[in-house]
Amino acid sequence: MALSDTFQAHRPPNFTGRGDAHLPGIIKDLRRFLAEIQNEFTYDTLRLPAQELPELAYVLVEFGEDIHANIGIWTALEQYNRDLFGTPLPLTLRSEAITNKPPELVDRLHHLLWVIYHEIEPELTLAPQHQDLQLLAQAVATFLDDRLAAVPRQSGIKQFLAQPNRFGWDVKQKLVWLGYHAYLFRYPCQNYIADNGGRVDIGIIDDFICQETTRWSGLGVIDILAGLLPLSTAQRKNLRGWYERHMAFYEMLSLKSVTLHVINLINNQPYKIRVDKDINYFKPGHIIFGSLVPWEGRWYWSGEQKAYPAFPEATKQQVVDDMLRRMPNVVYRYDVNRLNHAKETLSRLSANFVSYHGDNLAVYADGSTMNADMQRMYTLSNEAMLEAERTKTKQKVTAISTQPQLSHPPELVASQDGVAVFFNPDEGPEIFNHFDILVSALQKQGEGLSEDETLAVQGLIESDSLSPHFVRRLLQDYSDASIAAAYLIDQPPDYYLDYLLRRYKGHFYRRRYPHLTVVG
Template sequence: MTPALERSREKQVHDLKRRFQIHHALAQGKHIGVVVLACQPCGFKIPAQSATHAPHTVGRDGLPVARTAQHNAALECSRRHRLGHGPDELGIIRRLLGMCPKILHLMTSVQEMLKDGLLVAKAGMIGADGDFHRSAQVITRGRRSATTAWHHAITWRGIRAILKFLTEHPPRVTSPGNHTSMSSNIKDILANSRPPGCRGRGDKYLADIAKGLQRLLLKHQEFYTYPTCRLDKDSLGELAAVLVEFGEDIHAEIGLWSGLERMQQQFFGTPLPFLVEPTDAPPDLAPFDQRRVQFLIWTLLPCFVEYRVISPTHTDLQQMAEAASRYLAERFAPMPKDSGVKQFLSTSNTFGWDIKRKLLWLGGSSYLFRLYFQRYLEAHAEKPEDRIPATDDFVCQECTEWSGLGVIDVLAAALDLPEEDRATLRTWHERHTSYYRVESLQKSGDIEETLTARNVVSGGTYIIRTNMDRSPFQTGMLIQGALTPWRGEWYWSGRQQSFGMAAADLEPSIRRDMLRQSSKIAYRYCLPELEIVRRQARDHHAAFIAHYGDALVAFPSGLALAAAEQKRMQALWAKATPEQTASAMKKGNLSKPQPDMPFPPDFLDHEEGIGVFSDPVEGVDYLLALDHVISGLRKRGEGLNEAEVQAILDAVQSDVICPAFIRRLAAGHGTESFAAAFCIRDQPGALTLEMLLRRYKGAHYRRRFPAISLVV
């Protein structure tokens, strides 16, 4: 039978990492909750795996190697140990293998040599012009001091006051899925989302418009055919606030939505995929075109209705969008176009902190991103002290279901900037997280304007804009932190940690640990090393194809795959010279050549087919339940069973299965079943697949780095 226009899906399907990156991590230690594979006979490289969260050196796409603390302990750079997208656990979630290192303690011999008294956490921000890491939820909580706190943030002293305030009065973060804690006061929701210090003549009307829209939608949903799109009163209040802010954006020509449409036109040939036919030139849409509202609701509805897949052309969704579109057009028609948001985004873009201030508002408070931001903080900011790094992670590097775009992408499109500045802003997902030795301070009177620092890992020199009075930095100090570029200078992003006047003889070990444990971060600025591992990644890929005869190989079971992979490793070790073998064993701390490749029991017991795909950049992906995926694809969208639908959903929605793997499957079996699994009807197959891949795998469309660590 043909799939319905709505589906349920596995809860927390994205919570586990599901790929063996490139090939293998070091085979040492007791493998509890972690898959550790045999080391390659490369002598120079040791593959690494994903674990804790960026911007800290060990984390997110930093890929620390799983190993025991005795030989090569992971380099500690954060006060929190967690995954970028979920819990530190191992398991099989429906169809995909979840794998990650379980890191219990992140202390290296390098840091053991640094006396605790020298390890002083500095509350560093990107600049001295605002509370850059503060969500607008703080502004209105019935406390006058919350609003006052923002305006104190003009100096470094003010920033420290902001941090103290946030620690003592942490903002309440609510989730659309948890209505018992969500405020139903639309006025508060809108007040919390306004940018600081800017107020337009039309702002005062927004709450009244949103309340009216909430009442309209509450009444309208009584006539829906299915329960899928029916929301409770609190959720409708949040959705009404989102729609009214969207209306403000359209009416005042703020530029957020138009920027999104321009990028989607560039990606897909249509500003509104699945709702507007692709054309060479952007179509002329009415300001409050129903399809715009429909696309917005369809994109954000999973934030309210969890674990379901809903068609973008769902009949009840169309009905909701039509009612909201008419209402917004009528209510905004007589309103003034003066908007506080537009005033805020029109302020100066001279310094990096000007951009960061806007970036933090857009990511934490705007109608496009705040629901995703709330969900992200729930997963990654359990403690108040986690809010600053988690917020920095979200606004700089997280990709969302807005066609895989992040906050930096939308802001770059919305601001009036030269193309060079837009391109620079879009690179902020590659923050230069490293250790920096302060070499000199440049002052004007009592103000430290800039400092010059050397990247201990790459050797590069950075001119860092600070504009601080009473600066905490001193010449010779070793600082761990992240930097982002803006107009020829660099700016601190997130927190910094000071290691005081750490001895210079520690620098080689810091460099070695960064390249081993956090290679994907180091390759952002270590370009010679990046070229080496890119060549090695291509060699790995060529060796895979030479052994198997194809980039995609299917195995009937986990045991069959494990046996085949063991033979492939044997062949690689057999080709190595004795000198290469000895070097690899020494650098990898291996007790014997060709170590075993331990797979988890659930993987070995799997008997529903496993696909193995090698990519010259992404490495090797393992996809479970391949039998269900292939049988579903062969049906060309007709009569898929539940197991087939779920297997296809898991493969596409996993952010660790590379797009090339999915495209290879589609090339052999068509795109019809991909569309059917996501309830997409009567759309071009190529457009459907590209839209789904960008929506769920946005990070793969940015610059990628091989998951291979250098041993230096």
């Protein structure tokens, strides 16, 4: 595909600004400039093969357009950073450079490149102040300052984003463009698609733009769009809550004008869905599997939907039970009764864990010991619950097995170098394998970490199944110096750990639900 065609493919259709036509030529020249400037690097770390330079050039020029035309994408990110960490550019902007004024272009490019290189090479650990990173940021800043100076500030992107946000699909159109096409999320979205089969489809894109958090300070596409658009406080909160899509089976009741009336088969609640006036493919009695998001008092479809003929009652119950087993966290978004039941169960399990271990953290020498002890703990807990039920009802309770069927992976049970189990009171147990290596790393307080120890620390921070609660519980017993060392952070500021936790565990800073299925 020609450069101009590739450029146009990422622009919002039917919106063109006077400055747009100047950008493809700048991208072409920047691609050549990047190839030249790489020869001045001291290290090979940031040198990219020739085939990767065009995409980087696109991203950098479109970033420059954002700043030049005051589109607001980068400004939204900086405002979130100021609110969260007290700095617009965490870890890359030195404290003495933090002011109330917008950062210099070179400082913004420094942060942009630091994050982007982690997207280009996810296994890379790059120091925030890497000297070649600073060299590249300065060179690109000079290039963009020179080339964009004469470019008109009218942008098709800015025109597109300025369109009204009356209907949910108005907002969704902007969300799709921002997540799939805009420079800020181009690399994260491509990586998400690759990690989920490599096929671009509506469902994958909808998952990314609505629910994923990114290395941009743990923010997602919905967060940046909410900070970018001129929305009311209520609208902004609404949009930032779209990660809680109501995914369910819905039975269609009727279509009245542009409102589709359905009932959620999981929670038996009615929904009024705003649809296009020409809709004709859903019929009364049909069962529709899909996700809904709210906007201005109405629900809207999000992603793709699948329609089925009317279900018999037995099939309805079967799909409800199946969703409860496979996706309890989704069901808890909209089923308050089941959520409350799950919270009560989790509270009891958490209290039993602490009572049994004397702490919310238990450490074992090996996986086999952990597995046996957890089996014993849950058995005692179940026996106590059964006895309490007998006492409460004063009736004979039907005998049931009190021994749970634990499903720990074989490699975890076979582990020989320490296993830690932390009971997160909000979600449930979290397990860290090879715990001895992590403890060894933390005890060194940042001095002389081995490769395995560095990887253990990074695993703690980057695992999407270990919560910030777990990390902070460990830091009650150990110093955090090895965390800063593992990420090559020299003289870490006070906020650095908050930043790392949000960057890699952003999903934990949204509403969370018990990680268990309550049956019956």
